[in-house]
Amino acid sequence: MISKMEHVAIMVKDMDQTIQFYSEIFGFKVRLRGRKPDREMAFIFLPSQKNMEIELIQEFDTSNQYNENGIVNHLAFTVENIDTTISFLKGNNITFLSDEIKSTLEGGRMILFRGPNQELLQLVERLKQ
Known part of the structure; x- marks a missing residue:
């Protein structure tokens, strides 16, 4: 188990x-x-x-070539306030894949960007209950 x-x-x-x-x-x-x-x-x-x-x-x-697509699709990080986090990351020269924050399946909010190895990273603000 x-x-x-x-x-x-x-x-x-x-x-x-x-x-x-x-x-x-x-x-x-x-x-x-x-x-x-x-x-x-x-x-x-x-x-x-x-x-x-x-x-x-x-x-x-x-001979073990790096593959940008890899096996791992993305890493997701929970944040308390996605707007504040986006502002902080933009201040650190992070570029997002979209200007728009999208809804999650559960009704929260999310946005995607890439890390230094082109790994796909996601910020998730969960729905506040």
């Missing part, structure tokens, strides 16, 4: 740039960072949600 969601892994082109992006923009912390002969890996987490991580993987073997 599955007890919790462990982590989401994304392939990255530049580990230092990716860690800096997630740390400075979203407040992630590095729990573990290490190397093997063919790759570097890092596990990052939000202090407010320590039991869910993102695994970052940078391949050193050039």
Whole structure:
């Protein structure tokens, strides 16, 4: 039986740039960072949600080509106020895929943008009840 969601892994082109992006923009912390002969890996987490991580993987073997579409479709982040968050991100030179905030299936609001490796990222403001 599955007890919790462990982590989401994304392939990255530049580990230092990716860690800096997630740390400075979203407040992630590095729990573990290490190397093997063919790759570097890092596990990052939000202090407010320590039991869910993102695994970052940078391949050193050039025969393992980076695929922008990859297996992971997107990473979603819950925000309290999507308008405030969008303003903050725009102030950090983040460009959104649309100028329009869209509705979620549950009636909340969402918008998409890309991270430093062209990974698709989503902000979600849940419906307030």
